[in-house]
Amino acid sequence: MNEKVKSGSRNVAIVGPYLSGKTTFLESLLFVTGAITRKGSVKDGNTVGDSAAESRERHMSVEVSAASTEYNDTRFTFIDCPGSVEFAQETYNALMGVDAAIVVCEPITDRVLTLAPLFKFLDDWEIPHLVFVNKMDRANINVLDTLHALKAVSSRPLVAHQYPIMQGEQLMGFIDLVSEQAYKYHAGAPADPIPFPEELKEEEHIARAEMLEALADFDDHLLEELLEDIEPPQEEILKDLKMELGADLVVPVFFGVAEQDYGVRPLLEALLREAPEPETTAERRLKVKKGDSPVAQVLKTYYTPQGGKLSLVRVWRGKLTDGIVLNGVRAGGLYRLMGQQQQSINQACVGEIVAISRLEGIKTGDTLSCEQITTALPKAAQLEPVYALAITPEKRNDEVKLSSAITKLLEEDPSLAWEQHGDTHEVILWGQGEIHLQVALDRLRRKYNLPMTTHLPQVPYKETIRKPASSIHGRYKHQSGGHGQFGDVYLDIQPLSRGEGFNFKETIVGGVVPRQYIPGVEVGVREFLSHGPLGFPVVDVKVTLTNGSYHTVDSSEQAFKQAARVAMQTGMPKCEPTLLEPILRVQVSTPNEFTAKVLQLVTGRRGQILGYEGVHDWQGWDCVIAYLPQAEMQNFIVELRSLTLGVGSFHWEYDHLQEVPDRIADRILTSGNGNGK
Incomplete structure (x- = not known):
């Protein structure tokens, strides 16, 4: 099983949930292959991966790290990817360029659901992947139960490539399910062959049978051999593993303890034998x-x-x-x-x-x-932002540097976004969660000397009116030597249906307001509506200029603009102004075991459930569709992830404006800000 393979290079991503031990696994790979002479630790902050200052401060990966090494005449480039869902964009971008991925996870059945989004991405893009069940020394587990739990969250069949030999909670070795040879682990050295442990014969037989049956689903000859009780030769099994792994048809599973290098060498050997060569990846995928x-x-x-x-x-x-x-x-x-x-x-x-x-x-x-590109290579979709902070440079003079620094920040991390909000005039930084944005802010401070102050973004409330007011008089008269200023108007103010915006009309007869001054009236009305009586932009209002008067010498367009503002200031409070809030249409994706909790989460945040249904290409997942006030969305992703083991996600888009309930409107207007909190 340790034959030497010369096959050029392999590019392998190391992926998996937060705290599964990926960075420690990379250290073990580099140590076993001789690239490093001493392993670092995440706790000590001296690992090859997690080399960024932001990673070491948090003891977690926040960006991909690449490391090259050689093993059996083959160059390996390993890419250590973040495990936190808030940095998933880094992982997805890196996965587009590898030949295979190693999914590192813990042997805790209650947490295997955290692998579901990763498995789906790998399978959607047909990226070959193996599973390395790490930390086998930290849990008293049933191996078959772990395998069955993993199979439940993968659309591809998982096949155990080896069966672990446990002594209590300690991993002692493994049985290779292809050769049925048992091996014992030794610290700092390759595993040695040992006699087959008879007490594991039944469990090993079940695991091996499941592996062969999964492979036979794609190989008629192997299926015939199994039906006729013919023992397939090892070469045929290995050939099937290589073919079916390379086509992302099966997912081999390995067990080990990365901290002690247990299981790392057998996995490397499997990558050499069974992972697709770079040329195969380029042509197939x-x-x-x-x-x-x-x-x-x-x-x-x-x-x-x-x-x-x-x-x-x-x-x-x-x-x-x-x-x-x-x-x-x-x-x-x-x-x-x-x-x-x-x-x-x-x-x-x-x-x-x-x-x-x-x-x-x-x-x-x-x-x-080097040539003109006619067809671009596929790339991972950009994740939609789900969390935001309004940011302001601590030093006012730094505002001119902010745009350039954020541009570089977004080049490093495409899952960030920013906007200068047209209504609230805030600079808003968008990302995948609170930690994600804190890392971005740390980079602004550390790399670009741009420390920021932050606060929750204001909600872009609007206001409108509930009833009309007629013949609202506005007169502007000003005398200051020379020509004076005179404008005189009568306005009708009416509410419009939601979403109709602003409409201005005039019904002047007899020239009581000369035509050249009417545009000034509209400008005055528009300027007032940008900041209505409640302090917010006014929408869904119709204003009609019905009458007025002018002075042949003192009237001007500017004077009529001022007269219109006076009329609006007088009339709008009489029209029962009311506060409007933006309502978003939200689609929440969740495992169906959490659907009931998600429905409660939505209704508890003043949401209106529109319905829910199964996700058509994702078995066991539901999509909940609802209307949610934007004011209730700020920490929605935090609570959603808390309820769903971190795997819930949502897509949102603006839908409409809706009146704010009186109790909440009073609180918003009393607080004097757009946060409503």
Whole structure:
């Protein structure tokens, strides 16, 4: 089972939920392959992954880290991906450029649901993946129960590649289910063959039978052998594993303890034997035709502490050389990465993942070529923002630097977004959660010397009126030497149906208001409506100029604008102004075991349930559709994730304005701000 394989390179993403031990697993991989001589720890902040200051402060991955090593004449590039759902965009972008992924998880059946969104992404994109059940020394578990729990959240069949040998809560070794050879682990050394433990024969037989039956679903010859009780040769089983893993038809499962390097070498051997080669990935998944002209794709953009731009790219075809021109931009140096350390190289061949400096104007996800690009490579969809903070530089003079710094911030992290809100005039930073935005703010402070103050964004309330008022008189008369100012108008103010906006008409007869002054009346009305009697923009109002008078010398368009404002100030309070709030149409995706809790969450936030139904391409998941006031959305994602083991998500869009209940409106108007909190 340890035959030497020469197969060029493999690019492998390490993914999985927060706290599953991915960064420790990377340390073990690098140590076992000789890339490092001493393993670091997340607690001590000296690992190859999690090398960013923001990661080390929080003891968690907040961006992808690449590390290259060699094992059995094969170059491996491992990409350690964040586990927190708030940094999922980093993971998804990186997965687009790998040959396979290792899903690291804990042997806790109650938490396997956290893998569901990751499995779905991998299967939607047909990315081959294996599962490494880590921390087998920390839980007294039933292996078959763990396998069955994992199978419940994967649309692809999971097949145990090995069966762990446990002694109490300690992992002692494993049985290879292909050869049925048992092995015993040793600290700091490869596992040794040992006699088959007879007490595990029944459980091992069940696991092996399930593996063979899953493989036989895609191999008629193997199915015939099983039906005739013929023992299939090992070579045939390995061939099926390679073919079916490479096509994302099955998901092999391994067990180990990364902290002790247990299970790491067998997994590396399986990657060598069974993971698809880079050329196979390019042709099967991306339909990249063979050729000499280089084609690459950006998986991640970094701005280093020294201020230089680095683009992590996957070479899909051809080779890259120092100074090559890609998309019209001359590349800087080429580097292999070991966390934040850079090793300069002269060229990068097909299948490699390397970093290129100074690709100005090139963004994450971009397809790179020396020629004109006719078809861009597919890239991960950009996640929609679900959490926001209004930000202001601590130093007023820093406002001019903010736009440039945020542009770079968004290049590094495309799941961020920002806007200058037209109604509230706030700069709003959008992201995937509270921690996500705090990391972004830390980067603004640390990299760009832009410390920020933050607060919850104001809700863009509007106001309207409930009843009409007629013949509202407004007169503006001002005398200050020379020509005076005189304007005199009568206005009718009427409410419109929701969503009709603003309408201005005039019914002047006999020239009591000359035509050239009427535009000034409309301007005056519009200016007043930008800040109504309750303090918010006024909508769904019709104003009609019905009468007035003028002075042949002192009247002007400006005077009539002022007269219109006077009339509006007099008339609007008589029309029963009322507060309106934006209502969003929200679609919440949740495992159906949490649907009832999600319905309660929505109704508890003044939401109106429109219905719910199963997600058509995701078994066991529901989509709840509802109207929710924007004022109730600020921490909605926090509570939703709390209720759903972190996997619930939602899509939202503005739908309509609706009157605020009197009790809540009183509180908003009393507080004097748009937060309503």
